[in-house]
Amino acid sequence: MNTPQFPVGGYVLESEPSRARRAEWIDELEKTPEEVRNAVAALSADQLDTKYRNWTVRQIVHHIADSHMQSYARFKWALTEDRPTIKPYDESRWAALADSVVGEVGASLALIDGLHARWVLLLRSLSDGDFQRTFHHPETGLSPRLDEVLGYYAWHARHHTGQIVWLRRNRGLGAVDNPNG
Template sequence: MTTDLKYPIGKFQAPTSFSIVEIQQWIQDIKAFPAQVKAEVFRLGAAGLEKPYREGGWTGRQVIHHCADSHYNSFMRFKLALTEEIPSIKPYHEDLWAKQVDYDIPIDASMAILEGLHIRWTTLLESLSLEDMQRTFYHPEMKREIRLDHNIALYSWHCRHHLGQLNLIIP
C-alpha cells in the first residue's frame, strides 16, 4: 500500500514478463470486479457515493461511471487487436468525460454495463491463447504498440486501483 491517496495501491508497474499463472490471476481480478464494486456500493450507501475519495478527487459515483467507460473502451481495444493487424485505437480524455451530464445520473446504468461487460470481457480473455495475448494495438498518445497481455495486467491493476479509491470513502 501507498500513502498517495490518488494511487492507493501504487501506480501501475508494467511487468517485464508474463506467466500464465499471473495472467490467469489478472483475469480473475477483472472477473471479480463488478461484485466487488457492488459490495463497496452497499457499504457506502447513496450518500457515500456522493463523497470524493480524496480532496479534489472524483466521487464514488464518478469513479463507477469512469470504470464503465474505461472498461468498455478496453474491451473494444481487445476486440480490435484480435480482428485487425495492429489497429490504432482512439484515446479519450477521461477527465472531460467525467464532466459530462451522464456522470450525474445514479450508478445503476454503469453497474449494469460493468456486470454485463465483465461477463463478455472475461469470457473473451479466458479464451485467448498465448499467441493471441501477444497481439497488439497502437496507442497514438503513447506512440507505441501495446500487447494484450500487458493490457490484461493494466486492467487488473485498474480494477484494484479504483476499488482502493472507493475503499477510501468513509460513508
C-alpha cells in the same frame, strides 16, 4: 489525513507475464463487478457524491464502466485487425458529463456486470499468441501487447475500487466488506 493517489499502490508493468499470472488477472477482472458493487453498497446519494481527490465515488463507478468498455473494444480490435490504431478519449471530460456526474450508479454496475462477463469469456479463450497482439495508441506512441494491457486493467479495477474503499474507511462513509481495499 491526505488522500493517497494510489491506495493500492501504483501500477507496475510486468514484462512477459506467465500464463498463470494472466489467469490471476483474468480472475481479478471476473471479481471486479462484485467488488465494485460491494464498495458502494448502502451508500446514500450524498455519500456517492463524496470526492476522492478529483472525482466523486459516483464518477469513479461510471469511469470504471467507461474505461473498461474502451479496453474491451481495444482487445477486440487487436484480435481482429493488424496493430489497429485505437481512438483515445479524454476520461476527465467523460467524467464531467451529466451521466457521470448525476447518473445513478446502478446503470454502470449493470454495465460492468455484463461487460466483465463477456470480457472474461473472451480473455479465457485467448491463446498465448493472441496475448502478444498489439494496438497502437496515437497519444503515447506505444503499441502495448494485450498481456500488458490485461495486467494494467486488473490493476485499474483494484485501483479505483480501492479509492472507494479508502474513502469508506477513512472519511466516515461506513465499513465495507472488500478484501482488496
